[in-house]
Amino acid sequence: MGICELIPGVSSGTMALLLGIYDEFIGAISRIVTKDYKKAILFLLPLVVGMGIAVLTLTSLIEYLLDRHMVPTHWFFIGLVLGVVPMMLRISNYRVKFRSSHYILVFLAVALLFSIGLIRGDETPPENLVVTMPLLIKMFFSGILASMTMLLPGISGSLVLLILGSYSIVIYSINQLKAFNLEILPVLIAVGSGIVLGLLLASRVIQYMLSHYTYLTYALILGLVMGSVFAIYPGLPETALSWIMTVMAAIAGFTISWFMGTRNKETI
Known part of the structure; x- marks a missing residue:
């Protein structure tokens, strides 16, 4: 999930679906400020640590792959995303x-x-970055919006940061x-403060939608997953x-995703 959040367009929510932990993940975040906070923390702590390790250790690798092998890398993730679609169709019982x-x-x-894929924000060149109060306010609200979308399969928090012109800064x-x-x-x-606040707000909204508008929410998630391509x-x-590297990468991504989806027998 941490690796996914480093790639603009790939959602960690999609990976949570594939891993079969999406419902628990959303529920644990929404319970973090309730009397059941201890159980929520015990579930979330390993996830947070794992995502943190991925972000801290793999940022340079992701930068290298996107810089030197952008097309095969992106097509690997396109395959990964498309491999989620069969599982989503099964979960939603669309027929x-x-x-x-x-x-x-x-x-x-x-x-x-x-439409979102066509939009790009004007980013501050990182080498000229100066920490100011307007910048910190922008990064706080960027964190809120990014984290609210990262919980939805199909919309990547890093893509939102890219649109807002904050991705390269982060x-x-x-x-x-x-x-x-x-x-x-x-x-x-x-950014971190905004992410925490956004997660708390979005998790409650998503849980409500899944409980009261289940199949409409499934349809929304399915559309977001397909559209993220x-x-x-x-x-x-x-x-x-x-071409050879790209085709192999796309097939590998789809195969991994499809296999993980077949192993996941749970519904959201």
Whole structure:
């Protein structure tokens, strides 16, 4: 899940679905401020530690892959995302439960992600980054919006950061922290605070939707998963070797995702 959040367009919520922990994940976040907070913390702590380790240790690798092998890397994640679709169709029991309104919602979600994929924010060049109060406020609200969307399969928090013009700032700040540059720490604190608040708000909304509008929510999630392909799409390879790498990467991503989906027999 931590690796997914480093890739614009790939949602950690999608990975939670594949791992069969989505319902527990959402429920634990919403219970963190209730009397059942101890159980919630025990469930979330390993996840948070694992995601934190991935972010701190793999940021440079992800940067390298996106810089040197962008097309195959993105197509690997496209395969990973498309491999979720068969599982979502099974979970939603679409042949029995879906009506015209559900299919319209799927179409609208796909169209929304297609439109979002065309948008890019104006990002501050990281090497010229100066920590100011307006920047910290921007990063706080960026964290809120990113975390609220990361809980939905199909919408990546990192994609939202990219749209808001905050993605490169976050990646730069993480790498600077790894280099023990503590001057950048306020940026990460601002983003982190926003993420925590966004998670608490979004988890309750999603739980309510799954409880009261179950199959409409399934339709929305299905549309978001399918539409996220447009956000990841990097174009086509240019050389024969790149074509081979890209096709193999896409097949590998789909196979891994599809296999994990077949192993997951639970519903959301």
